[in-house]
Structures are given as structure tokens and as C-alpha cells.
Amino acid sequence: MMPSLTPGMTSSRTELPSVGDASGLEPDPRIYPEELQLAFRNHSLVLEGLRYDRTPTGMHYTLTHYDVPYVDVATWQLSVGGLVDRSLSLNLADLQRRSTRTLRMTMQCAGDGRGLLRPRPVAQPWLVGAVGTADWTGTPLRGVLHEAGLMSGAQEVLFTGLDRGIEADVEQDYQRSLPLGEALRDDVLLAWSMNDAPLEPQHGAPVRLLVPGWYGMAHVKWLRSIEVLAEPYTGYQNARAYRYSQTREEAGEPVSLMRVRSLMIPPGIPDFLSRTRLVRRGPVELRGRAWSGRSAIVRVEVSTNGGAAWHAAELEPPSSMHAWQSWSFEWHATQPGMHELCCRATDAAGECQPTEAYWTARGMGNNEVHRVQVIVD
Numbered sequence: 001m002m003p004s005l006t007p008g009m010t011s012s013r014t015e016l017p018s019v020g021d022a023s024g025l026e027p028d029p030r031i032y033p034e035e036l037q038l039a040f041r042n043h044s045l046v047l048e049g050l051r052y053d054r055t056p057t058g059m060h061y062t063l064t065h066y067d068v069p070y071v072d073v074a075t076w077q078l079s080v081g082g083l084v085d086r087s088l089s090l091n092l093a094d095l096q097r098r099s100t101r102t103l104r105m106t107m108q109c110a111g112d113g114r115g116l117l118r119p120r121p122v123a124q125p126w127l128v129g130a131v132g133t134a135d136w137t138g139t140p141l142r143g144v145l146h147e148a149g150l151m152s153g154a155q156e157v158l159f160t161g162l163d164r165g166i167e168a169d170v171e172q173d174y175q176r177s178l179p180l181g182e183a184l185r186d187d188v189l190l191a192w193s194m195n196d197a198p199l200e201p202q203h204g205a206p207v208r209l210l211v212p213g214w215y216g217m218a219h220v221k222w223l224r225s226i227e228v229l230a231e232p233y234t235g236y237q238n239a240r241a242y243r244y245s246q247t248r249e250e251a252g253e254p255v256s257l258m259r260v261r262s263l264m265i266p267p268g269i270p271d272f273l274s275r276t277r278l279v280r281r282g283p284v285e286l287r288g289r290a291w292s293g294r295s296a297i298v299r300v301e302v303s304t305n306g307g308a309a310w311h312a313a314e315l316e317p318p319s320s321m322h323a324w325q326s327w328s329f330e331w332h333a334t335q336p337g338m339h340e341l342c343c344r345a346t347d348a349a350g351e352c353q354p355t356e357a358y359w360t361a362r363g364m365g366n367n368e369v370h371r372v373q374v375i376v377d
């Protein structure tokens, strides 16, 4: 049941080891060593980190499909080409001379919650917390595209990173495209700074794309080229990986804007291994964050009995249009014993987090209610 990584299997692509069966789904809740290896490389936000409106950089989640590339800023260049009047080649100083903008933005990986699914899609086994909020500084992409001059027939913009690897037997650069209309939004940035400091290597240094509202996969790190296309891009990350589908073969809908979500800061103190919480009898302040890339959050509710009854939480306005909102709820913990605390948010479009997992074959967009086990002492 537990295949191990096979050392030295590098001679031919057909010999790359695979985990689980061909469907990529695993009914056994125990994770494979290969998933654990990914989990160490790609860490989530510790839930107590939800206390900070702006996530300290080292606490911000990170997700890298292949390797973090080593980039020499002194020689780094960003090329802009394709359906443009003039191709550009820009270095970091060229970008930083342009108009700059800073925005506070919440970003979440589309795969967050994948590890909670049954059966489980075998990939990065996020539980909860592949999310963070940072102040990002950069220059609007729109200005750069206009300087290059868009030719008629331009439809999409393709972003390529400096990282390369193999997924589903396809050797590839990490690439994602955006529809032209999204790429021209004035809040889509070429960003070189996170939380008032130069980007750290794992977050895409020297320059990454930022697309507020979209799940993480759109925010291409270690940018090396921007290419304007006449047709929708059909590469792996757009056409196959980030899809909502019931089987891995089915095309399904593309993953784009973040679905409504909320998380709770676990109250009390944790048991080291299980993370079950211990709280004292009496008033307990429950707090957390809620966000949606689709529309504003209008309501957050809390349940203290596993979702049998829901109560409205206090909701604070966001510190910025693209940032999560803080919520709080005073719980009177009177009954000793085990309790399951839950939170769920509803957005202005009427979307509410489901009680059951949102299951897709690639484990995208699972926004089920967040549950925290607590023992009242």
C-alpha cells in the first residue's frame, strides 16, 4: 500500500515513479511519503497566524510545483512579446521606474482542503491554511502592455516562470495565461516587494504576477516572459491541472476566482499531537478571517455543536478591497466535554460554505466549513 520513492530512477521519463492508482485518487486516509515530502516543501499558514491582518512573510503559505529557481537579479530580464507592436526587454530598475502601487491582498491556493477529501486526490495534501495576506508592491501590468502596444486579435496573455519540471509526463515551464480583460485590470501587478521588502526567493523573486481575487496558481512567480496570444492557451496548468471536474479525464470548468471561505483561530491551548484544544469553562472569544475572490463577505456564522445550530458572528470591514475580513464571536462555554466549533461565510453573491466537502477529482476549491475540536474543562 505504501510505495516508496525509488532512488536513482532518472534514466527515462517512462520510469518516473507514480503514487496511488491511475485515477490519482486514494480511499485510504493515510498519506504517502511523497505527499509528506511535498507538505514539507510547501507549508501552510499556522492557524494562530490568522491573528495578523498582514501575515508575517515567514508565516505566509508557499506553494512551488517544481524547484525554487536561483535567479541573479543583476542579469534578470523580463521579455514582453507576441502580438505586440514592439517587444520589450525590461530589467528590475526599468520596472521600478514606472508608476508603483501597493495593495494588501489575500491569496489562497486552490488546492487548500484537498487532504480532507475522501477519496483523496494525491497531490500536495493541504489540510487548511494555504492562505495568507500581504502588502504587495509593483507596477500595473497594463502600463507595460500598453507600452508594448497590443495588436488587434490579442486575446490572452501568457506568463512564464523560470522554473521547469514534469507533471503528468509533460515536461514544462510553469506557465499560466489570463484572458486579456483580466490582464488589463488596473490592480494586476508585476510585483517586486512583499511586506515592504524585496520578494523572497520562495515567493517569486525578483518579480511575480499578482492577480487579486484569483486563486494562487494565477500569480506566476519568477517571471521571465509575457507573451500576448491570439488564442486561448492550452498548456497543462490551464487546460488540465486547475479544473473543477469529477474525473481527471473530464475537462471541467477552469479554476479562477477564490470561492467563499472562512477560518477560525483555534481557541485555548492545543494537545501537541492531535491539536485538539483545551478551553476553560466561561466566555471564550472566537476569532477568524473570511474572504472571497468573487464578491464581498456579507455574513459569518459560528456553530459550537458541529453545525447543528448557527449563530451570527460580528464582521469587521476589510482593511483593503482584496484582503480578508476579521470576524469574532463570544462563546459561553458552559458544558464540559467535547465540542466541535465550526465557521462558515456567505458572500454577496449568496454563496455559502458547504457543510460537506466540495469534492473534485483534482481537489480544487474545497471550501467546506472549518471545524475545530475543543474540550471544555
Ligand SMILES: Nc1nc2c(c(=O)[nH]1)N[C@H]1C(S)=C(S)[C@@H](COP(=O)(O)O)O[C@H]1N2
Pocket: 060, 061, 062, 063, 064, 065, 066, 108, 109, 110, 160, 161, 162, 163, 174, 202, 203, 204, 215, 216, 217, 218, 219, 220, 221, 222
Ligand atoms: N513560477 C511559478 N509560479 C507559481 C507557482 C509555481 O509553482 N511556479 N505556484 C503557484 C501556486 S499553485 C500558488 S498557490 C502560488 C503560491 O504563491 P506563494 O508561494 O508566494 O504563496 O504561486 C503560484 N505561482
Ligand SMILES: [Mo]
Pocket: 063, 108, 109, 110, 111, 216, 217
Ligand atoms: Mo496553488
